[in-house]
Amino acid sequence: MTTTNGTSRTNGDVTKTTITAKAQVSLPPKKSYAELNPKSKPTEFFGPIGTTIVTFATPAVAYALFFTCNEVTGCNPSASSLSNLAHTIGNWPSSAGKLWEWKALAVYLAWYAWCIATWVILPTEWIEGLLLRDGTRKKYKMNGLWFLFLTLGVAIGVLARPGGIEHFTWLYDHFVPLLSAALAMATAQAVWVYAYSFFSGELLALGGNSGIFFYDFFLGRPLNPTIPGLPNWDIKTFNEVRPGLSLWFLLNISCACEQYVRLGYVSDSMWLVLAFEGWYTIDCYIAEPSILNQMDITTDGFGFMLAFGDLAWLPFTYGLQARYLTFNPVQLGPVFSAIIVAIEILGLYIFRVANNEKSDFRNGKNPKNLTYMDTARGTKLLTSGWWGRSRHPNYFGDWLMAWAWCLPTGFNTPITYFYVAYFAVLLIHRQRRDDEACRHKYGKDWDRYVEKVPYRIVPYVY
Numbered sequence: 001m002t003t004t005n006g007t008s009r010t011n012g013d014v015t016k017t018t019i020t021a022k023a024q025v026s027l028p029p030k031k032s033y034a035e036l037n038p039k040s041k042p043t044e045f046f047g048p049i050g051t052t053i054v055t056f057a058t059p060a061v062a063y064a065l066f067f068t069c070n071e072v073t074g075c076n077p078s079a080s081s082l083s084n085l086a087h088t089i090g091n092w093p094s095s096a097g098k099l100w101e102w103k104a105l106a107v108y109l110a111w112y113a114w115c116i117a118t119w120v121i122l123p124t125e126w127i128e129g130l131l132l133r134d135g136t137r138k139k140y141k142m143n144g145l146w147f148l149f150l151t152l153g154v155a156i157g158v159l160a161r162p163g164g165i166e167h168f169t170w171l172y173d174h175f176v177p178l179l180s181a182a183l184a185m186a187t188a189q190a191v192w193v194y195a196y197s198f199f200s201g202e203l204l205a206l207g208g209n210s211g212i213f214f215y216d217f218f219l220g221r222p223l224n225p226t227i228p229g230l231p232n233w234d235i236k237t238f239n240e241v242r243p244g245l246s247l248w249f250l251l252n253i254s255c256a257c258e259q260y261v262r263l264g265y266v267s268d269s270m271w272l273v274l275a276f277e278g279w280y281t282i283d284c285y286i287a288e289p290s291i292l293n294q295m296d297i298t299t300d301g302f303g304f305m306l307a308f309g310d311l312a313w314l315p316f317t318y319g320l321q322a323r324y325l326t327f328n329p330v331q332l333g334p335v336f337s338a339i340i341v342a343i344e345i346l347g348l349y350i351f352r353v354a355n356n357e358k359s360d361f362r363n364g365k366n367p368k369n370l371t372y373m374d375t376a377r378g379t380k381l382l383t384s385g386w387w388g389r390s391r392h393p394n395y396f397g398d399w400l401m402a403w404a405w406c407l408p409t410g411f412n413t414p415i416t417y418f419y420v421a422y423f424a425v426l427l428i429h430r431q432r433r434d435d436e437a438c439r440h441k442y443g444k445d446w447d448r449y450v451e452k453v454p455y456r457i458v459p460y461v462y
Contacts, residue, residue, distance in 0.1 A: 036134055037204040042215045044207060051218040055304055059183055062317055065418060066097065066176055069320065071327035075413035096175045104177030105184065112185065115147070115242045119233070122146040129292045134203055138224055140234060140292060144241050144285040151246055155253065166261055171254035172326065175316070182244075182312035189235065189311075190217060190304040193225040202226075205301025220301025236302035239310040240291055241284060248315035249281045255322040259329060268337055269330040269408035273321045276344050276405050295433065321409050321416055330410045340407045347400030354386040354393040373452065375445040383452045389459035391450075392434070395427045396457050431456050 045051045069075040072093060073085055092098055124143035131137055158164045171178065194217050197204065208219035225235045252274055256266050291297055300306060332340070360367060361382055371384040386393040402423045409416035435456070439446045456462055 031134070033201065037209055038206070039211060040205075040207050040209045042210040042212055044215075044219060048210075048212045048215040052214040055214065055218050058308060058313060062179060062183075062313060063176070065317055065320055065415070066179070066323075069324060069413065069415045070097065072097070075324060075328070075415050092176075094173065095177065096173050098174075098177050100180050101174065101177035104174045105181040107174075108178055108181035108185065111247065112243050114151075115238075115246075116233075118147045118150060119143065119238065119242065122150065127289045127292060130298055132203060132223075138234065139232065140237055140289075141232070142288050144288040147242065148246060148282065148285045151250075155250060159257070165257045168254050168257040169261060171251050172258045172323070175251075175323070179312060179316045182247075182316065183308065186304065186307040186311045189239075190220075190302075190307045192227075193220070193222050193235065193302055193307075196227075197222040197225065200225075205299065207299070208301035208303060216301075216303065218304045220303030220306060223301055225302050236306060237291065237297055239302075239307065240296060241288055244310045244312070244314040245281055245284060248319050249278055251315055251319045252277055252322040255319070255326045258326045262326075263329060267325060267329040268332050269410075270322065270325045272332070272337065272340060272408045273325065273405060276401065277319070277322070280401070295430070295437075299437075317422075318419060320418060321405055324409050324413075324416050328409075328412070330408060332408060340404050343407070344401055344404035347397045347402075347404060349397070350386065350400065351394050351397030354397060357382065357385045357387060358394075373445070373449060375442050377442060377445070381442075381445075381449050383449070388453055390455040390457055391453050392427070392431050392457045393459065395431060396459065399423060399427060399457070427457060 042048050042051075045054055067073065067085055067089060068077045072088070077085070089097070090099065095101065119141060122143045123146055124141045126139045127142050129138045129140055155168070159168055161167075200222070202225065203223045205220055205223045208216045208221045210216055220236075224237075226233055227235070256270050256274055259270055260266050296306060357368065357370065361370065361372070361380070368385055370382055371388070372380040372382050374380055382388065390396060399420075402420050406417045406420050435446075438449075442449070
């Protein structure tokens, strides 16, 4: 009930008026846990069989990229070298290829603890995430750039000391044991968040609640998992940009140090890989809040897929080019170097301009007067600029940069181009997931949009 008192004055008389009104507001009923977390259909990655295969295959591939491309076996494995490799894996001639080492585990755990400690103590900005389906919004600490500056500062301090360059090669010299430690951490996290999600009452991911263990374990059952005592520490968002991304950068630096120790200089090809992949890392930290709009954070659960991808797959496979150049240095020369730099700049330009067009449009700006189409949902879809050339032009720019990262290794082996092939598969999979989600979201309007913008990723090609 609402009561309003008003006073008016007419010809010197005062009239007091009281207005009483009854108002009833009907709020939508609060959804139950079961309604908020409906059972999902196991369709991703060809269902439970596919997710089970990928769970075991991806770690095997990460190990295989080392054991089939190294200074002992070379990078063009033949039938005889693969046969010898089977007898060598368990008795590798150096620490770099040992499958397990407790010291490497201790170093990795110390590294992870460093990442958490800096997250806690460094200056921060709290950013609010997107609205969740339970009506809440999570807040995220975004101090990744400070973390990177501090970490690189410590690394530079080590390198500047006498013998520091030699000491920094430790990461290169213990590559596989560190990979095993990262795999152990990823597996432990995936098991923990899966088990804890049955007792925590937390919001689940719509795609990882099928009731089938290997499917849910891989895709991730909880949407924003935390641990008791740290309610603001979202494990998924933390892993996305902290331990693995920065370790990739440090591993590349270690490879450059190893090359310097062996040759007395760093090759032009190694400098390009360091510059391109290093800038990618720095740029991710500069734009750290943007991850809150990505499907990994908004939609996907946290399970083995993201835990392994962030902690092990990213740092130990994305840096294959730097590791190869350590024991097989390539001299590019000014002409080939300039061509590779041009490809990197073109990819970065497309990636940046496309993302800026989308960001401006979402924020109600249209400085380029781009055309668009209205939808029944009341939203608009861009149909010109880079988003008129393809439905995912930023993916195209990203893929061009992948070529620039691999071309410095030359053409003596196809293994160093694994990242280009893998990234193409990843981007196509993402594009199809995005398109399916948009088709569900926009209905017939999406079909009209596809007619206007028929190309998926590469303009005028695919």
